[in-house]
Amino acid sequence: MPQDNREYLQAENTANENPDTSQKLTRTSVQAFSGPLPPPSVLKGYEEVVRGSAERILVMAEKQQAHRTEQEKKISDGILEQGTRGQHYALTVVVLFLSASVYLAMNGHETIATIIASLNIVGLVSAFIAGKVFAPKVDHPKADS
Secondary structure, eight states: OOHHHHHHHHHHHHHHHOTTSOOOOOOOOOOOOOSSSOOHHHHHHHHHHSTTHHHHHHHHHHHHHHHHHHHHHHHHHHHHHHHHHHHHHHHHHHHHHHHHHHHHHHTTOHHHHHHHHHHHHHHHHHHHHHHHHSSOOOOOOOOOO
């Protein structure tokens, strides 16, 4: 039994033996932890109460970690797929507008063909510039030399 608990019990016994002394002792203990697993002392306590519970808690934490990893992979793959799909759609639009521009130029509508082609090129250039300007900044760790 820890020393603090012995002192508490002795003080409580003393208060019970002497009814004239009005003494109230309160002891509060708070334990907190964060993370998927409790500290080893708590795991040991679980194991003492229910045999095999520590193993079950470890398995539960491993399953949770695997689930979280799977979800993060799905999110990452989805973001990459979305970017790729956007690039394919952009390529399709650019090819369609350039094809329309060539068709119009070959059929005597050079002015409108030039306007469409110019707007197409300006749109592409501005998309690349905006992509560079508004891209999230990523700090790359410097290699030790």
